[in-house]
Structure formats: C-alpha cells, structure tokens
Amino acid sequence: MKKWLLKLSLVVMTLLLLPIQAVQACCGFIIGRQLTKDGTTLFGRTEDYPYYPNGGKHNKNFVVVDAKNYKEGDQLEDESNGFTYPHAASEMKYTATYDSARGDGSNGAFGEHGFNEAGVSMTSTVTAIPNKKVLKTDPLTEKGIPEAAMLDVVLPRVKSAREGIELLAKVIEEKGSAEGNTVVIADQKETWYMEILSGHQYVAVKVPEDKYAVFANTYYLGHVNLNDTENVIASKDVEKVAKESGSYKTDKDGNFHIAKSYGPEKYAEGDRSRTYAGITLLDPKSKVTYEDDEYELFRSPTDPNKKFTLEDAFALQRNRFEHLNGRFVPDDQIGVKKQGDNGSNDAVRKDQYKYALGNENVIDAHVYQINPNLPKSFGGTLWLGMGPSRNTPYVPFYGNLKDTYEAFKPQTATYDPNSWYWTVWHIDNMAINNQDVFGKSVQDHWKALEKQLIIEQEASDAKYKALKDNPEAAKAVEDEVTANALALSKKLFEHFKSYEADMHAHLIELGRKDDPYRASKPDDYKDPEPEKPVQPEKPVQPEKPVQPEKPVEPEKPVQPEKPVQPEKPVQPEKPVQPEKTQPIQTKVNEEGNPNNRFGYAATKDKESYVSTKVETFVKPEAKAQDPSEAVSAGNGGNENNRFGSSFAKATVETFPNTNYSYNVHP
Numbered sequence: 001m002k003k004w005l006l007k008l009s010l011v012v013m014t015l016l017l018l019p020i021q022a023v024q025a026c027c028g029f030i031i032g033r034q035l036t037k038d039g040t041t042l043f044g045r046t047e048d049y050p051y052y053p054n055g056g057k058h059n060k061n062f063v064v065v066d067a068k069n070y071k072e073g074d075q076l077e078d079e080s081n082g083f084t085y086p087h088a089a090s091e092m093k094y095t096a097t098y099d100s101a102r103g104d105g106s107n108g109a110f111g112e113h114g115f116n117e118a119g120v121s122m123t124s125t126v127t128a129i130p131n132k133k134v135l136k137t138d139p140l141t142e143k144g145i146p147e148a149a150m151l152d153v154v155l156p157r158v159k160s161a162r163e164g165i166e167l168l169a170k171v172i173e174e175k176g177s178a179e180g181n182t183v184v185i186a187d188q189k190e191t192w193y194m195e196i197l198s199g200h201q202y203v204a205v206k207v208p209e210d211k212y213a214v215f216a217n218t219y220y221l222g223h224v225n226l227n228d229t230e231n232v233i234a235s236k237d238v239e240k241v242a243k244e245s246g247s248y249k250t251d252k253d254g255n256f257h258i259a260k261s262y263g264p265e266k267y268a269e270g271d272r273s274r275t276y277a278g279i280t281l282l283d284p285k286s287k288v289t290y291e292d293d294e295y296e297l298f299r300s301p302t303d304p305n306k307k308f309t310l311e312d313a314f315a316l317q318r319n320r321f322e323h324l325n326g327r328f329v330p331d332d333q334i335g336v337k338k339q340g341d342n343g344s345n346d347a348v349r350k351d352q353y354k355y356a357l358g359n360e361n362v363i364d365a366h367v368y369q370i371n372p373n374l375p376k377s378f379g380g381t382l383w384l385g386m387g388p389s390r391n392t393p394y395v396p397f398y399g400n401l402k403d404t405y406e407a408f409k410p411q412t413a414t415y416d417p418n419s420w421y422w423t424v425w426h427i428d429n430m431a432i433n434n435q436d437v438f439g440k441s442v443q444d445h446w447k448a449l450e451k452q453l454i455i456e457q458e459a460s461d462a463k464y465k466a467l468k469d470n471p472e473a474a475k476a477v478e479d480e481v482t483a484n485a486l487a488l489s490k491k492l493f494e495h496f497k498s499y500e501a502d503m504h505a506h507l508i509e510l511g512r513k514d515d516p517y518r519a520s521k522p523d524d525y526k527d528p529e530p531e532k533p534v535q536p537e538k539p540v541q542p543e544k545p546v547q548p549e550k551p552v553e554p555e556k557p558v559q560p561e562k563p564v565q566p567e568k569p570v571q572p573e574k575p576v577q578p579e580k581t582q583p584i585q586t587k588v589n590e591e592g593n594p595n596n597r598f599g600y601a602a603t604k605d606k607e608s609y610v611s612t613k614v615e616t617f618v619k620p621e622a623k624a625q626d627p628s629e630a631v632s633a634g635n636g637g638n639e640n641n642r643f644g645s646s647f648a649k650a651t652v653e654t655f656p657n658t659n660y661s662y663n664v665h666p
Helices: 004-016 132-137 147-154 161-175 238-245 258-262 269-282 310-318 420-433 441-467 471-476 478-509
Strands: 027-031 041-048 060-065 075-077 084-086 094-099 113-115 121-128 180-186 191-196 202-206 212-215 232-234 362-370 381-386 395-398 651-655 660-664
Touching (some): 027 121, 027 180, 027 269, 041 121, 041 180, 060 381, 060 420, 094 381, 113 381, 121 147, 121 362, 132 238, 147 180, 161 180, 161 191, 161 202, 161 232, 212 269, 238 258, 310 381, 395 441, 395 478, 441 478, 471 478
Antiparallel strands (some): 027 212, 113 121, 180 191, 202 232, 651 660
16 A cells, blocks of 8 residues: 555655565455355455555545446546556546545545446555666656556446456556555456566466465465466566576576565565465464575465454454464553553563554455355455454445445545544444553454344355346346445444444443544644733723812802991981981802812723633534443453453444344344
C-alpha cells in the first residue's frame, strides 16, 4: 500500500540504493481450493498504512462503481502521479474500497480490491521494491501505472482473471510501472499471482490449487518455466534485464531465480516476521525457521489431510504471534509491558519486538471466498474487515451488489460517529489501549458473531446455487441481494454503535479518558494553547462630582424704616387747625439666589469572562442503542466487568428479512 509518502520513500531508496527493504506495509495470502473444507478458493490482504503522521488512521470507503459508457478520448487520470489511460467505450460495474481522501489532489483513489459484474476479483497491491542494480538498468517510471489506479484500470474491462493479468502486462509494457508490486486476480476457474519486478519487467503464474502462500512486501517467485505460456505470463526481457544489471541469480540447480535476481539481498525484518508467522500459523509442523534465507512461495501443508476454513484466514490476518508462545511481541506494544515498581524498564528484549500481521497500521483487511458453485455474476463473497484486523468483524458481501450501506461512504479524515471505518477503529482503539480491562473480549465477541454470519452465508449460497446456469435469473436477484446486504449492514452497524457506547461508558465509569475525536487526529497535531481569559477592564473611576457652591444667602430684605411718628401737633390757638401728614411707605426686596444642587456618576459595563469549550465524545443518539441494551462481550471473571473474555450461553437474535442472526450475550 503506497501513498505520496511512500512514493517519496521509493525515490529516496532509489537514490540511496539501499540493499535492504525498509518499507513495512501490506501482506497477502492465497489458499487453493483443494486445501479448503468447502472447496472454495481463499485469498486476501491486509492493507497497512504506516505513513506519518496518519499511521493506522486512514478512512476507507466500500462502494459500488456503476457501469458507464465513455466517448473516444476520455481518459482515466490518477492524481497520485499523473498516470493516464484511455477509458474503454463501455466499462462494467465493480466494487472498490477507496481511500476517503481521494479527489483532493494529494492522494489518489486506491480502490485496492473488488469484484466486477463478470465475476472477476482482484486485490492490489502488496508493495515490493526492486534491488538497486535492477533499478539502474530498468528504473521505475515516474508516470507509470501506480497501485492507486490499478483496480480502476483492470476491473471495469476484463471478463477473466487471465484477461486481467494480460491487460496489466500490456499497460506495463506501454506505460511502465511506477512501483514494484504484487497483485492477485481470480475468477471461478483460476487464480493468478503477479510480481511487477521493475519499470517494465513482470512475471505472473497460475496458482496451483493444492498450495497455499503467504507474502509480505518483497518478491518470492523462484524458478519459473518462462516457456510454459499456459501457466506463466512474463515480460520477454525479464531474464535479460537481470543479467544486464549484474543481479542475475540462480537456484541450487542453476536455474534463473526471480526473487533473488530482482529482490533485496535479504528480507527486511517486517517481511520476515509476517511471512514466518503466517506459515507457522497455517502449518504448525512446518520445518521453516525464522532465520531461513528464503521462503518458498507456494507451499503444501506438512499434514496432507489439513483443510483450511474461513476462520483460519481471519486468524491469519489478526495474528499477533500468539501461536509462538511468547517468542515475539508485536512492535506496537513497545514500552507497554513493564517491569519494576516504577514501570521504567521494558520487560521485553528488543529482539523480541516484531512487525505482526495484525498490527496497528492495518486499515482494511479482506478475504475473498471464490465459490465455483455460485452464478458467475456473483463471483463469490467478500468478507470485509474494515479497520484494524486485530479487533474488527468480518462481514460478508456478494460481488453483484448494486449499492453499499451509507456508513461505508463518509469521506471524513478524523473520527466520525456515522462512519463504519471510524466506529470499528474506535472500538479497536479502546480495546488495545485498555487491555487490562477488555483483554481478548472484543475479538472473541466478533468471532462469535462471525460464526453466525458464516452459517447464514452458507444458507444463502445454497439458495443462489440453483441459479448458476441461469444468468438471467441471477441478474434478476441483484436487487434482492442488495436489499439484504443493506439490511444486514444497518443492523450490524447499529450493534457496533451500541457496543462502542457500552465500552466507552465502561471506561468512563473506571475514571479513564476516551476521546476518539482527539485520538484520530494526525500524530503531529498539537492541541491549541488554551486562550487566556479576557480580563475585564478596570472600571473608569468617576470623576469626583463638582461640589456645588454654597448657596448665596439671600440678603436680608431691607427693613422699611419705621415711619416717622409725627410730632404731636401743637395745638394752635383756635381757630387755626394744623395740616395732616401722610407716612412714607418702603417696598421690601423679596428676590433671593436659589440653591443649585447637582452630582455626576460615571459607570462602565464589565466584559464577560470567556471560557474555552472542550468537545468530548458523546454517544450518537441517532445510531447508538441504549447502553443497557448493548451486547456485552462476556460475563466471566470479575462480575463487575462487562467485558470479561469468557462467554455465557448465548441467545440468538434473528434479523428480520435478512436470514441473519447473532449471539447476544446476557
């Protein structure tokens, strides 16, 4: 699996000419139909995303791409590296599991795996890097076909697995390859394995039906008869380029050895650990050792009677070295296991830490079950484990779907409660970060659910098997198949939301933190500094009011002079009478200065304190069930721990109209 960061890594590795692979990403497997209990072919891959800063947090969308007609000149253009290729005049319907980041100019589509309406299935790709000598002679092509566009070029055009390999070979010869890759393409008759070895060299082989294979991020093909055109499709110069580059190597019998000639001098640790773990899990009696110089690609079980099941395939993709009895520890647990009272010392030796199949970077796990008894248009069943394989359920979908459930479609870059991917990612995040609380209970819960799903899917297979020789009737039930898939998806997603809410509530009860919104952000994200509260301005002190002047006391009114009392008149001698005198009247001044009182008060409103709002996880009301209705993983161990790893006897709830039931633990 590669994005633009991996492209940068490839450029750097090419420039530095590193002799050892350094990239740890996807891992694939194939189990031939003669090795399975039910006669179906199984193949699949874990899609890893270890690229900083979003390692292991990268949303995927499971969708249906409708059939479409194109005009002459219409081209497919990939945004990851500018690769272009003409569209076919008429392209078929197919399913894909795209990156949610597609369409923004920085990522590419990365459809990764799917079925088309002709029953052809494909997973692409497991990244591999050619050695430095080969890259000098036949370098990768800057605008050659990349992983990001491969599914969209092949699936809408081909009607058989062989056609798919031949088309991909043609594109590599015409346009070159932008990357080294491994691809698997299958139909109901054949399964093909292809290694893209350099800019223009490739070898593809038909997979033997009695073999199994586990392959990580390197090359594995040994000696191949290049003249066997029935079972081998190869570039004409594949041996010549190896010789010209000086990297030509042979096996012990002197035959041209492809992986030794085009691959690294020795396996990277992440490739060795996953290949070894996968082989020893599927074949515990195998003679392989961790130190082997090379691992043969197509293998037979040591026990000739060994038959594999779907559960074996799921266990392979979930594996975290449990079967190796403590020899290795997944490297996503570095620093988790401590010793000493202060917990400062890691109890695990450095050489015990290895990259596991079920690692922290898995964003999509898928198992394709190719059933030759189903109608061709069905193709088979995709068992989709969206999200981290270590704690995700595998859910079945036929290849002739016309639509997918809405929870598969949100193109969100961080936690979204309405997203299937982000919901199962959060469940895994809680489980892996609180192993002392949940233990293996989450994975055990999904295993119990998967047992019921397998039973129901077998019943559906038996029903549709009758339509194998009637293409028209098989076409007519596509709406029914789609309706059943949508109903099943809805019921399961509601269950996931309830289970998620129950786990979250349990952690909160224990006083532990759980914030999926924050946890899903890129590793280089820094929380913003909390804003300092705005200090209210000091209120302006009012000026001292002007004191009113003391009122002027009104002048006392002038008192009128007392009237002059007339002297008593001298009595004149009669008969003479004296004259009468009028008194003088004085007007009083009654005006005064009024008392003028006034004051002044100045006030200023204070600004409010501003706090910082913190968003916390809230159980989505529209999707989640009440926690009391949630399915607990078990009730063993501590009676107060709803997530004990043991299971009580289960009851069965049946999905109406979907032929689906699952265990509900008391």
